[in-house]
Amino acid sequence: MKLTPVITEHWDDPELYTLDGYKSHGGYEALAKALTSDPDSIIATVKDSGLRGRGGAGFPTGLKWSFVPQNDGKPHYLVVNADESEPGACKDIPIMMANPHALLEGVIISSFAIRANHAFIYIRGEVPAAIRKVAFAVKQAREAGLIGKNIQGSGFDLEVTVHAGAGAYICGEETALLDSLEGYRGQPRLKPPFPAVAGLYASPTVINNVETIANIPYIIDRGVDWFRQFGTEKSPGFKVFAVSGHVQRPGIYEAPLGITMRELLDFAGGMRPGAELKFWLPGGSSVPMLTADHLDLPLTYEAMVEAGSMLGTGTPMIFDQTVSVVKAVTRWLEFYKHESCGKCTPCREGTYWITGVLEKFEHGNGTTGEMETLTTLCGQIAGRSFCALGDAAATPYPAAIKYFSDEFTAATHTSADEQFDPVASYVFSGVRA
Amino acid sequence: MITESTRIKMRELAGRYPNPRSALLPMLHLVQAEQDEVTTEGIAACAQELEITQAEVTAVATFYTMYKHSPVGKHHIGVCINTLCGLLGGDAVYDRVAERLGATHNGPSADGNFWLERIECQAACTHAPVMTVDWEFMDDVTPQSAVDVIDKLAAGEEVWSTRGPMIRDFQATEHTLAMAEDDLATIGNCVDEKMLAGLKIAKSGAQQ
Numbered sequence A: 001m002k003l004t005p006v007i008t009e010h011w012d013d014p015e016l017y018t019l020d021g022y023k024s025h026g027g028y029e030a031l032a033k034a035l036t037s038d039p040d041s042i043i044a045t046v047k048d049s050g051l052r053g054r055g056g057a058g059f060p061t062g063l064k065w066s067f068v069p070q071n072d073g074k075p076h077y078l079v080v081n082a083d084e085s086e087p088g089a090c091k092d093i094p095i096m097m098a099n100p101h102a103l104l105e106g107v108i109i110s111s112f113a114i115r116a117n118h119a120f121i122y123i124r125g126e127v128p129a130a131i132r133k134v135a136f137a138v139k140q141a142r143e144a145g146l147i148g149k150n151i152q153g154s155g156f157d158l159e160v161t162v163h164a165g166a167g168a169y170i171c172g173e174e175t176a177l178l179d180s181l182e183g184y185r186g187q188p189r190l191k192p193p194f195p196a197v198a199g200l201y202a203s204p205t206v207i208n209n210v211e212t213i214a215n216i217p218y219i220i221d222r223g224v225d226w227f228r229q230f231g232t233e234k235s236p237g238f239k240v241f242a243v244s245g246h247v248q249r250p251g252i253y254e255a256p257l258g259i260t261m262r263e264l265l266d267f268a269g270g271m272r273p274g275a276e277l278k279f280w281l282p283g284g285s286s287v288p289m290l291t292a293d294h295l296d297l298p299l300t301y302e303a304m305v306e307a308g309s310m311l312g313t314g315t316p317m318i319f320d321q322t323v324s325v326v327k328a329v330t331r332w333l334e335f336y337k338h339e340s341c342g343k344c345t346p347c348r349e350g351t352y353w354i355t356g357v358l359e360k361f362e363h364g365n366g367t368t369g370e371m372e373t374l375t376t377l378c379g380q381i382a383g384r385s386f387c388a389l390g391d392a393a394a395t396p397y398p399a400a401i402k403y404f405s406d407e408f409t410a411a412t413h414t415s416a417d418e419q420f421d422p423v424a425s426y427v428f429s430g431v432r433a
Numbered sequence B: 001m002i003t004e005s006t007r008i009k010m011r012e013l014a015g016r017y018p019n020p021r022s023a024l025l026p027m028l029h030l031v032q033a034e035q036d037e038v039t040t041e042g043i044a045a046c047a048q049e050l051e052i053t054q055a056e057v058t059a060v061a062t063f064y065t066m067y068k069h070s071p072v073g074k075h076h077i078g079v080c081i082n083t084l085c086g087l088l089g090g091d092a093v094y095d096r097v098a099e100r101l102g103a104t105h106n107g108p109s110a111d112g113n114f115w116l117e118r119i120e121c122q123a124a125c126t127h128a129p130v131m132t133v134d135w136e137f138m139d140d141v142t143p144q145s146a147v148d149v150i151d152k153l154a155a156g157e158e159v160w161s162t163r164g165p166m167i168r169d170f171q172a173t174e175h176t177l178a179m180a181e182d183d184l185a186t187i188g189n190c191v192d193e194k195m196l197a198g199l200k201i202a203k204s205g206a207q208q
């Protein structure tokens, strides 16, 4: 399958981030088209396109928009989830740095469709490089009358506010993000009510991922048939894949959904010299790992679920034979433990216990009985936590044990670093730890 | 001291939202921009401007990891130690940087000029191992290149982010975050080879 740059098509134009640069490639033509059509017809188009959320869960975007009650007399809000903090996910930040106007044009069209007059772009605080580019795009768009009152004579008003977070992975969870945006600790809310009915300031709110919204101008401009020529029936369209790890050329590769990991790996130049693929994760640390046996499966929402994993954020991390699975999993659990918001007991206490036991294995002090303990602990967190962070924390170990139980058995007497020299995994040479 | 000009900016931030309380996170960034940490005085100012209690502000200020409760110094140094970066060499980078600074995780350097932090995934795994200086990207570092950056900063020399502008200092970045804008958008290159990897192949005609 071929690479198909769409969102990334003009990233080699150093002026793309400016309004003029974006416009020189046809930017804001979709907006002009949208503003002269009926908002409901835009929702229908997005529904027909089959676009699914690129933030991890893959929920159909048009369907989500259609849940927003109309003529309810309440203000509506669009909130862009630009918190990108999932370990392994590195595609929203590049989109904002290289092509911020694609996001912004998407924001204006999406707001028009759901009848929102105020949109918020919640960007994680740790990335000023993305914040300043998006803010600059907003400023230029405002000066050009693309944001503000009576946009291009359409009678549609829109304010766009860029907002920086302050360091908390949980704020990527959509309801925690809303609490954070309201000025509170970012902790998830009980659902229902869903944000589409009672979201920001208890008003109807649509929350979408950066890449999801950046798809919108292209769909409106080029149409449903064009969009659906990419991907599969259940996973239409293209995806900004970000390939990282022990490959020759880590980077951004935009391709139709349904491309295989083997094909993407080829584009990325294959494994680094002398390396063999050991395990990979299709989209973030919250999805189960896979092995070389899964390289020929299409990267679609449905095929990844069938293989026992998930597409997630669509940002594959590739690890070679030098990497200790025990160490990798322990490190991810240390992350979940650190990021657990503390609201519910299974996740707050469970991540603490799992991490403690895993650290014993990492140091070569686990016991076979504790392998059972870990399985039990994960079972008690998954499905019993208040939000999906708990489920995510219960994911790495069961997936690892499915393919690499020998390594955990070995870690009952030999530490991870003795099993696998950490220096061999480094991407630079000449360093002794 | 929280100056009157900071107070004015706090009010401007509050005015951006339908409900002023939404400005609390940016306001706390503003406190750090002025005071190099979240001070008691800064908490009091936020509480006063938003007409909420200091306890409510403190509850928020202690939840988010970017807010610091003692002075950061001139530069914040982050080294990503999440699985991908850590295993690809970030662990070695962290060790060398910690040694160079005489600092431990989430604490100041021996001379108080730097703050060191083991950071989680910085959304730049394609550029692993990743370091940040005042939260600007320093991509693809090695232990040696990381220490070189710190030596230059310590000597007051010019250092550029690999995907962004020239490094200023921690408080300047906090100001950018607070106001969610600055005048540096046109400076420095944000798009590098790795971000163009797929595009280059597609445009080269190498695909059949």
Ligand SMILES: Cc1cc2nc3c(=O)[nH]c(=O)nc-3n(C[C@H](O)[C@H](O)[C@H](O)COP(=O)(O)O)c2cc1C
Binding pocket: A052, A053, A054, A055, A056, A057, A058, A059, A061, A081, A082, A083, A084, A085, A086, A169, A170, A171, A172, A173, A174, A175, A207, A208, A209, A210, A212, A213, A387, A388, A389
């Ligand atoms: C712990 C956690 C972190 C998340 N982080 C993000 C994130 O950084 N960005 C994102 O778009 N979605 C994230 N999500 C998913 C959101 O809750 C939500 O599903 C998504 O923003 C919806 O947008 P979409 O339908 O366009 O994908 C996260 C979910 C969880 C449970």
Ligand code: SF4
Binding pocket: A170, A188, A339, A340, A341, A342, A343, A344, A345, A347, A348, A385, A386, A387, A388, A389, A390, A391
């Ligand atoms: S599962 Fe974890 S992150 Fe989610 S609400 Fe419970 S404690 Fe918080």
Ligand code: FES
Binding pocket: A087, A088, A089, A090, B080, B081, B082, B083, B084, B085, B086, B120, B121, B122, B123, B124, B125, B128, B130
């Ligand atoms: S793991 Fe370091 S940037 Fe993602």
